[in-house]
Amino acid sequence: MSYDPQELEAEWRSRWAESGRYEADPDGRDLDDSTFVTVPYPYPSGGMHIGHARTYTVPDVYARYRRQQGDNVLFPIGWHVTGTPIIGAVERLKKGEEDQLSVLRDTYNVSEDTLADLETPMGYARHFIEEHYKRGMQQLGLSIDWRREFTTNDERYSKFITWQYETLKERGLLEKGLHPVKYCTEQENPVTTHDLLEGEDVEYQEYTLVKFESGETVFPMATLRPETVRGVTNAYIDPEGEYVEATVDGERWVVSLEAVEKLELQDHEIAVEREVAGEEYVGESVTNPITGDEVLVLPASFVDPDSGTGVVMSVPAHSPDDYLALEEAKADAQRLREYGIDPANVEAIEPVPILSVDDYGEIPARDAVESHGIDSADDPDPKAVTQEVYNREFHQGVLSEEYGEFAGEVVEDVREELKAHFQTQGEFAAMYDFPEPVISRAGGKVVVAEQETWFLRYNDEEWQAKTLEAVENLEAIPETTREQYTHTVDWLEEWPCIRNYGLGTRLPWDDEFVIEPLSDSTIYMAYYTIAHRLEDVPPEAMDRAFFDTLFYGPEAADDPDERALELREEWEYWYPVDFRCSANDLISNHLTFFLYHHAELFEKSEWPQGITSMGMGLLEGEKMSSSKGHVVLPDEAIDEYGADTVRFFLLNSSEPWQDFDWRAEEVGSTRDQLSRFWNRALEVIDAPDGERDLETIDRWLLAKLQETVRSVTDAMDRFETRTASQQAFYGFEEYLKWYRRRADLERPGARWTLRTVLETRLRLLAPFVPFLANELHERLTGESAEDVPWPEPVPEFEDSTIVVQERLVEDVLEDVRDIVDVTDTDPETVRLYVAADWKRDVLETVIDVGPNQGQVMGEVMQNDQLREKGDAVNSLVGDLVSFVREHDDDTLETLASVDEQSVYEEAASFFAREFDADVEVYGESAARRAAEETSSAERSSADSRAAEPRDGGDDEEPREDAGPVDPDGKASQAEPFRPAIHLE
RNA sequence: GCGAGGGUAGCCAAGCGGUCAACGGCGGCGGACUCAAGAUCCGCUCGUGUAGACGUUCGUGGGUUCGAUUCCCUCCCCUCGCACCA
Secondary structure, X not given: OOOOHHHHHXXXXXXXXXXXXXXXXXXXXXXXXXXXXXXXXXXXXXXXXXXXXXXXXXXXXHHHHHHHOOOEEEOOOOEOOOEOHHHHHHHXXXXXXHHHHHHHHHHOOOOHHHHHHHHOHHHHHHXXXXXXXXXXXXXXXXXXXXXXXXXXXXXXXXXXXXXXXXXHHHOOXXXXXXXXXXXXXXXXXXXXXXXXXXOOOOOOEEEEEEEEEEOOEEEEEXXXXXXXXXXXXXXXXXXXXXXXXXXXXXXXXXXXXXXXXXXXXXXXXXXXEEEEEHHHHOOOEEEOOOOOXXXXXXEOOOOOOOOOOOEEEEOOOOOHHHHHHHHHHHHOHHHXXXXXXXXXXXXXXXXXXXXXXXXXXXXXXXXXXXXXXXXXXXXXXXXXXXXXXXXHHHHHOXXXXXXXXXXXXXXXXXXXXXXXXXXXXXXXXXXXXXXXXXXXXXXXXXEEEEXXXXXXXXXXXXXXXXXXXXXXXXXXXXXXXXXXXXXXXHHOOOEEOEEOOOEOOEEOOEEEEEEOOOOOOOOOXXXXXXXXXXXXXXXXXXXXXXXXXXXHOHHHOOOOOHHHHHHHHHHHHHOOOOXXXXXXXXXXXXXXXXXXXXXXXXXXXXXXXXXXXXXXXXXXXXXXXXXXXXXXXXXXXXXXXXXXXXXXXXXXXXXXXXXXXXXXXXXXXXXXXXXXXXXXXXXXXXXXXXOOOOOHHHHHHHHHHHHHHHHHHHHHHXXXXXXXXXXXXXXXXXXXXXXXXXXXXXOHHHHHHHHHHHHHHHHHHOOOOHHHHHHHHHHHHOOOHHHOOOOOOOHHHOOHHHHHHHHHHHHHHHHHHHHHHHHXXXXXXXXXXXXXXXXXXXHHHHHHHOOOHHHHHHHHOOOHHHHHHOHHHHHHHHHHHHHHHHOOHHHHHHHHOOOHHHXXXXXXXXXXXXXXXXXXXXXXXXXXXXXXXXXXXXXXOOOHHHHOOOOHHHOOOOOOOOOOOOOOXXXXXXXXXXOEEEEO
C-alpha cells in the first residue's frame, strides 16, 4: 500500500478529536511533570498562511516530545481581536474597497455569500477563526486543548483584564499624561496608520522652537537641529503666507495661520489677535535668544507655512539649503529692495560655523554644495547632500567653544541635553509636526495632537529591576536574544496603553478608552488555565476579590469565592509557562511586556521559564505578503502534500529561530522522502519477525541508533528541531544506506535489527510527523508511537569500539576506491597489509609522550632496534604525531584495543563484493618475512633486511594457502589504522 | 546611527580549533532498472594527478596557533527591530 497521507491523516485527526486526546487536566502526575507551552494567540484580521503554520507547529512538536517524555502537557490557543485592525478591515469591506475585496476573495477564498457575514467585527473574526486558523491547526494535527478557546473580546476575559489594570493602577504603575497622537482635523479624532490615505509611513517629529524675539513679540522658529542655534545668520518667512499674531500661553507669538490649530491641539492656550501677511515681517530684525545677536528676516518662497511655525532660522554654515538660499538672496538685490531691505546688509551675511567635522572644511554646507556642483535651492539634489551633511554632523560634529558645557562634545551625545537645557530656561519650546503632508481616509488633514492618556510606567526603576531579574532567570532560546530583552528593558519609556476606540476591554475607570492590544495580552496565559471552567461563573462575580483569590490565595480576599479557590488549583498546577514560542520581532514589545507584567503581578516561581524566538518565513526566497497574494495557505499545502510533509518541511528546513524559505520544489522532495520512508517501513513491518542473532554489522547499526537517540534527545531539549529531525531522519538514512550495502538483510538477525531500529526511529519522529509515525508504529507493534515512551539509549547496544572499527572499514573502502580511480584499473586482487606490531608500539609512545615529534623521537631512539631503522621511524613518527593530534582521546583509547587485522578479515567478503576482486589480508611482518625468504632463496645471501629485528609476536599465520605475498613491496607502507594496499 | 543576526562550493544550508575539499538537500552529470518516461537505487559533481596525494578555497585584509571555515582585530556587504502598528 503506497503512501496516502490524506487518508491516513484524516483517520488520525478524527481519532484525536473523538478521544479528546490532547485535553489536559491536572492528574496524578507531579507538578514537575506538568508542561505548559504557549504561542501568541493569532490575530484573525486575515487568514492563516504557511508562516503561521510553523509558528504553531514548533510548540506542538515540543508538546508532543514532552508528552512522550511522560509529562502532562497543556497546549492551548485563543484569539486576539483587540484594537482596530479587524474593525478597519470590516470598514474597508463595507465600503467595497477593491484591494480588500480582492484579498478576501482571491487570497482567502471567501465566497460571495459569506461576505455578508463578515460585515461585523466579530463576524469577520469568527470567519477567520473557524474557517482558517482553527481548521488549519486541526489539519496540521496540532495537539491543542480546544476546550480552552476564547477571544479577547469576551466578557469574562475583560473581567480578567479589568482586574489586571485595576491592580496595576493601585500599585502606581499606571500614570496619566499627555501623549502625541496622529489626529484627523476633519473627524476631530485620533487615527491609526490604517486610517491614512496619504503619508502612511510618515513619522512625526519633535521640533524645537527657538524663540527669537523682536521687542515683546516672539518668533518661534522650528528646527530639528537645536544645537545649530549659534550658527543662525538670518531667518526666512514666506512673504505670500498668512500669519497671525497670537497670545500663546501668555506670550505674544508670530506663527503661520496653519500652526495655530496644531499648537492648540498640542496643549497650548492660544488666542489669535490679528492676521498678518508674511511680507509684513520681511526685513525685520529678530534677536537670537542664545547669542543675543540680531538677525534679519528674509523672504523665501521655499518656506512652507504648513510646516512647523512657518518661520525658519537659517544656518548657512551647516545646512546646504540655507546656504543656497542665502546665495540666491544675495544674488537678487532687486528683490531685496522690493521688500525694503538694503542688499548690502544681506551681502554682509557670512556663514557662522559652530561645529567641526572631519572630511569638510570650515563651512561644511558650502563644501558639500560645491563638491556636488549644486547651485540652486530648488534643485532636487540638495536632499541627498543635506542628508549627508546632517548625518556626518550629527555623528561626528564636535561643538565649538561658545557652547560652554557642551563645547567639545559630539552632537549625537548632547543634542537632547542641550535642548532640555534651553527649554528649561525658556529660550526653546517644542512642537510636533510631520515632515510631509498626511491625509486621512476621511480626507482631512492629519496633524499631531497631544492627548491625555494612560501610560504603563515601564521606566519605573523597581519594575525594571524585577523584569531584569525575570530576564536572568529565563531560558532564552537562542541565547543571543537575552541581551535583546535586557536592552529593551533599559530603553523602554512609558507606554500609552489605551486607545480611543477598538475592540477589547474598556479602561475600568474611564470607559471612553479601550486597553490596546499589546497591553491586554501580557498575562493571558494564566487565563488559559481556567478558561474552560468559567462557564458557570457569572461575569459579574468575577471581580477584584475573585481574581485576587484565584491568583493570590484565600488570604487575599475577605470572603474568598469558592469557585475561585477551585480554579486556583488549575492555575497552580499549570503555571508557570514553561515555554512561550514566539517571534524575534516581538522581543522589543510584546515579549518584554509579558516579562514585565509577570514580574510585577506574580511570584517569582510563576515567572516565565523559557521563551523561544522564531524567525520569519519566506516564500520562494521572497517575503510573504497577503495583500499581494504572495502566500501559501496551509489548507492548500496540506491538500497537496499532506500535513506530515508540511510539518516536516517547516521544522526540518531551519531551526525555529532562523528564517525559513518555503520552496515548492523542496517541499515536494520532502514528500518523496517521507513516501520512501513509508515504503521501506512497510517492507520491514511485512517481513517475517526475525530473531536476535546479531552480527557485528547489526551491532554497529544498533550502536549508531543509540548515538542518534542521544543526540536527538539533546537537540529536542534545546528546541533544535532541525538538528533533531535531521539526525533522526536524514542522518540515520545514511547509516541505513551503509548497512544495506554491508549486511545480508535476509538474515533473521538483520530483520530483528531493522525492526528494532524502525521502532525507535518512529518514536523519535513522532513529534514531527505524528500521523505517519503513529500509524506505522501501531502497525509494527500494536501501539501508536505517542502511547509509548520516548526512547532512551540502551546501554547494551552502545559500543564505541564497533563504531570505530567500522570507520576503519569505510576508510579502506575509500582508499581503495581512490587508488582505483586514479590508476584507472580494475584489480583482480586486493591485498591489505596491517602494520607491524612495532609500529603500534611507536603509536603507543606518541600517545603517551604527546604529539611532539622531537620528544617522541627522543623516546623512540632509546630503543636500539628502532634506532637502526633510522629515517623510516622518523617519518612514521611524523605521521603518527599528526594522527594523534587529529583524534580525540576517547577515540585513541578505543583504537588501542582494536585488533585491526581481524577487522579487515571480517570485512574481507564485503570488500570482495564491493571491488569484485579477491581480497587478501596479511600482517606486514609475515608478508615481509615471506618476501625475504623468497629473496634469500634466490640470492642465497642475506640482505640488509635480514638484520632487521623480528618482533616475534606479530607474525600472523597466513590465511591463504599460498602464504603471504608482497609482490611490489607495498607492505612496509602500512601504518597503524592505515593498512598498506596493493592492487593487482 | 543604535541593538541583534548573518556572509561557506551552481542554489539552499551544516560545520564553529585538528578524522574538512568541508554533513545533508536541490540542481547537474554518468550508470542500474524500464519498451520509454517517472519513481527508485548506485556513483560523480574546486583543480591537477597511472597509488590512497598535492594545490587553491569558506565576504576583505591582518593577527593568535604546530594547525583556523572555526578564536581576535580592521574593513565591505546583506537581513531584522528601533515604539504607540499588531
